[in-house]
Amino acid sequence: MLCVGILFNFQFSIFNSAHAQSPLSDSAAAYVLTCGPGNDFYTTFGHSAIRICDPARGIDLVYNYGTFDFDTPHFYWKFMRGQLDYQLGRTSMNLFVDTYTREGRFVTQQRLHFDARQTANLYLLLEQNYLPEYRCYRYDFFRDNCATRVRDMVAMALGKGDTVLGSDWQAEPRSYRRLVSDNLKGTLEWWRLGIDMLFGLPADHRATDMERMFLPLEMRDIYAATLWRGDCGNANIAAPSEQLLPETRQPLAASFPPVVAFALLLVLVAVMTWKGWYRPWMDRVLFVLAGVVGLFLIFMWVGTDHYCTQWNLNILWANPLLILVAIRLERSPRWSLWLLDACFAVAAVWVLWCGLSPAILLLILTLALRTSVHLFRR
Secondary structure (H helix, E strand, C coil): CHHHHHHHHHHHHHHHHHCCCCCCCCCCEEEEEEECCCCCHHHCCCEEEEEEEEHHHCEEEEEEEEECCCCCCCHHHHHHCCCCEEEEEEEEHHHHHHHHHHHCCCEEEEEECCCHHHHHHHHHHHHHHCCCCCCEEECECCCECHHHHHHHHHHHHHCCCCEEEEECCCCCCCEHHHHHHHCCCCCCHHHHHHHHHHCCHHHHCECCHHHHCCCHHHHHHHHHCEEEEECCEEEECECCCEEEECCCCCCCCCCCCHHHHHHHHHHHHHHHHHHCCCCHHHHHHHHHHHHHHHHHHHHHHHCCCCCCCCCCHHHHCCCCHHHHHHHHHHHCCHHHHHHHHHHHHHHHHHHHHHCCCHHHHHHHHHHHHHHHHHHHCC
16 A cells, blocks of 8 residues: 555646646546456456557557566565565556457456546556556555556546545445355355455455455446546546457366365265264364364464455364364363364354355364264263
């Protein structure tokens, strides 16, 4: 957010000089570009960028906040800890379109209903933000990403005298988690499971219209329905989307549902328990794996800068106490087993209340079955 804050301090001087010393002609136009999802996980949610087009001045540039440097020292460690800086990239419209043509992803554009002053404001803000000292920013999946940067720049370019009136956008209220999950259902169910394990309570916040715009496709639809009042009266911020590229990629095949895999695991454990075929080493493996997951979730909570992984109640079922129980197993104190079963019950309620992947509930039931067996055999 530092870059946006610095730019905010510059914008008033930019606005005052934009009309008198505009680098654009009066026929220049600004667009929000929305790109469809790709077949790689990191492209699942699409992408957003800003296009500035001024044929009279030979300008047709795309400003893209989704770039990063793979040569950054300790790249993967910084990415895991939420300390990787993304940066603003600038390229020609032709090169931008060529990239998405090769990937088979659709591209749409919406012309912003900006006058010449506002278009110049946006262009100058982007050029200022492209300076080396301002172009980098600390990425946050929900609060500061390639789409929210576009949203914020558009809002700043509107100017102090322009008022956003509101939106006739009609959509079911949803949490961050639900918005993400809806993009993963069917083809990326295992990724959905992993994300539901990784996200904590911040992901269950019900997103406002502004907050929903962290997803490019949501932003596209909201812009088309949002009104603002400017010098020329009331108007939509952006026109309806116009397709520049069709989608030609091969759709992903539906994945094997994790809910089926964990249902089979639960049935297998239940039958083996009933028949007396279950062996102590199986509990040790099951409990240690769940406990290690819990240790990783604690690290993501307290050892990283990720907003969305804090206050993760999944550690109630992926409980590190399970590792100690696995070590002692038959000699584990009864209080530890009672405590684990209580944690499982609370975790199950949270999973149902927040609509997490049903596979997590089945895993909780599997763990609870085995701890209960040890508890009531004492």
